[in-house]
Amino acid sequence: MTDYTTRDGSQWMPEYLTAINAETCIGCGRCFKVCSRDVMHLYGVDDEGEILGQCVEGEDEDFDGELNRMIMVVDKAGACIGCGACARVCPKACQTHVAADKVAA
Numbered sequence: 001m002t003d004y005t006t007r008d009g010s011q012w013m014p015e016y017l018t019a020i021n022a023e024t025c026i027g028c029g030r031c032f033k034v035c036s037r038d039v040m041h042l043y044g045v046d047d048e049g050e051i052l053g054q055c056v057e058g059e060d061e062d063f064d065g066e067l068n069r070m071i072m073v074v075d076k077a078g079a080c081i082g083c084g085a086c087a088r089v090c091p092k093a094c095q096t097h098v099a100a101d102k103v104a105a
Contacts, residue, residue: 014082015097020072024094027070031086037079040072
């Protein structure tokens, strides 16, 4: 087991973001705004719950009228540092975090 510590030597266990529940995510973007590592992005979803693609900031993308709602998707999980900022701002608690000592390398 790896020992994780803060700068002052306190014990700390990073918890990495591994998934976001598409059923409960409301696509508010709060987690995206606090993440400094570019771990997740906003994606469009159709009426059947199929992911249409990434929504690009500054573009008015409606996916040919198929867009029903938007959700956050973890698309760069390996960039997560386990700080937990995203979990603290999520109003729906729809994220799954796994302790560093439980995540496969």
